[in-house]
Amino acid sequence: MPTTVKRNHNKHQLERTIALLEKGSINDVRLFIHSIYPAETAHIIESLEPLEREKIWSVIPPNVMAEILVKLHVEVATGLLKITDRKDLIKATENLESDDMLDLLHTLPEPLLSQVFDSIAEVERSRLESALSYDENTAGSIMSLDFLTIRGDVSLDVVSRYLHKRGEMTEAIDNLIVVDRKNHFQGLLSVTSLLTKEGHLKVSDVMSSSENGIPYQMLTSEVALLFEQRDMLSAPVLSEEGQILGQISIDHVINIIRNEEGHSLMSRVGLDEEQDMFAPVAVSARRRAVWLGINLFTAFLAAWVIGLFEATIDQIVALAVLMPIVASMGGIAGSQTLTLVIRGIALKQVNDANAGRILAKELSIGVVNGILWAVVVTIIAGLWFQSMSLGLLLGSAMIINLICAAFAGATIPLALDKMGIDPALAGGVLLTTVTDVIGFMAFLGLATIFLL
């Protein structure tokens, strides 16, 4: 009788692996790892430190190595490839599906890549080479070259007999691709029709021919949205002339969504979505240092702005106490707008056509919240320093900064996107630069004019 998986399945597997590793019985580790799925092993490997990873890797039989490698982040995979016997690896690639093979080839560092390539049969190699030539992040780069095509003029019975004769299929399929003599896409025959419709019917009478062919240059983010919107499990990829080039399946689409979303999150703090949690300290520190350096530049810029008003602060020290409040609130409000717009761009819900309306709405929110919090800070600061004019000054600077923050939060990502720069990566730094500079400038500038 089949058992069900544990409720907190992944945590359980990780804890079990760590416990077995600590007990030091490599044979128990082997038995456990052999009992789980390759992707689960990949998940565990990523959650462990490099030395433990190598221990796990040493118990993996060559025939599943490739399947695990394609599920690992490139960085983690590269680390393990260094300690992998080349013969094992070449053997491992023999049974890979073409889409997994392509994934793996993208991972392999140069000398290894050529070796694996040389081991692939001539015909397959040229197929793979042409697939590798498609631009990254396009439909062509994620499609599989293994798919079933049939002709429209045969009966369902003939298709059924053909499938029985062909025998075992490795992956689940939902549709057979119907093509004409010249390999042009005609439509899709769903497996459910094959199972439920009468056998004497012709494929062309049963197939669906609504528009589901994906152009090979379509961006993967668009492909993902299309799969979500149409509840598709697979889709044919077509050339400009409408010929079948390959097929995209839902498991690749899920990876895209996960990576795309992880990317927006991680790049906000200058990290890569491929980040290996347990990369060597030197490697991680160097990567993060770059981001800290960029931010240090903007921090000094803000400091320089404050420096312009040193004389003012020298006379009224309370300004130094209150000034971070203006900058900080601007940063927070701006980030809200920025995040909303970046997500809208990613989900293709924000573009030129509606950008103006979003800007108008965000500015209105900026005005409303600017006034609201201006009143609050005016009262608090006024009471704290027993100076209504200081309070009013803080409130006015707050209104100015919150409106500018809304403007910057909406326009920066749109402008970056237009320039082909990733708004998730650069948007945050640019925004804080604006809100810091304007925040300090408005508060200290107004103080210089009205309080001195």
Place this chain on the structure above:
Amino acid sequence: MPTTVKRNHNKHQLERTIALLEKGSINDVRLFIHSIYPAETAHIIESLEPLEREKIWSVIPPNVMAEILVKLHVEVATGLLKITDRKDLIKATENLESDDMLDLLHTLPEPLLSQVFDSIAEVERSRLESALSYDENTAGSIMSLDFLTIRGDVSLDVVSRYLHKRGEMTEAIDNLIVVDRKNHFQGLLSVTSLLTKEGHLKVSDVMSSSENGIPYQMLTSEVALLFEQRDMLSAPVLSEEGQILGQISIDHVINIIRNEEGHSLMSRVGLDEEQDMFAPVAVSARRRAVWLGINLFTAFLAAWVIGLFEATIDQIVALAVLMPIVASMGGIAGSQTLTLVIRGIALKQVNDANAGRILAKELSIGVVNGILWAVVVTIIAGLWFQSMSLGLLLGSAMIINLICAAFAGATIPLALDKMGIDPALAGGVLLTTVTDVIGFMAFLGLATIFLL
């Protein structure tokens, strides 16, 4: 001949809709909307302002209304429900799959919910009622009640005949669920086996009985990982006794991944993933105000810390100029650690078992980058203000804050997760509170001790 979709499909559809709306020809809008998928209409509706939404909604035929409603964010759907004829709506629900029906029922506000419920046939209603009773965010809450079960002791031929007799299926299926007399899960018969294996074989000999049954209490985030790891298209949901309760299909899993990831991103700035881009200004402003208020509190806390050192700043104004640098760099470095750990927790790759190692690694990075940037700021500030001691002070405060930031960035999300608080929501505010307070305290405190 089928046409392929446009390369930038969603942008194209949105622009086209806006153009037609602006042209004012509601009939052209109708024709266009009728030519696209319900989920695509939902996507367009979300990208438009309320008044335009209503125009689109007015051309939607009742029989696709429900399908569009379930694809809309709750907030947007609620707005449209207000202007929907109740009879239309009840009619619309008639052909919904049970999982979509459950989604819709979750969306409906109270009086409407009862009305729709009353219109559902008795048997179906009690099925739905029990399904609605499962905890949100668990497998039970996202499963469909429509699935096919077969017995293991029949031949594949019998199954084929049964399916042909049963006729048309609305959704693609990859597996038939094999059960015993008492509805206990026995295994899965893949549709591909049915299409490729010889018809005289028995179901029980062909089915796979490896562990793929999902307990109904499993968290949806775990369910999503399981689907990703095992490349599943559907999975049976089981009771504690191993009986079939329902089935989860991949299209729901994709929604979970999208929402989960959107949630991590949006809640970092205090927004809800269900946020409607074009919600009324008053509604949006109020929501964001809450977050600004929380952050204002921490900003005043930081200001209070600065205030403790007013006398020091009064003597050395340069401190006011440089102090935001320490706080800002701490915030940036801490956010990097925080983001990495929050993502690790969400992907179930960080938990008690390896938390110690992550903390150790992050602290090491904090030390390395602390020293590196301390040297840089010491030199810059030293030259700027012609004071090596001021530079050294800034550098020392930087080291202290970057190490504390690493510690806070790693421990805050783990602690929040343990307490059942969403680290994505509260983590950032807590972190900046720590890095601001420690940053100002370290810099101004050291200055008070050594420079006065």
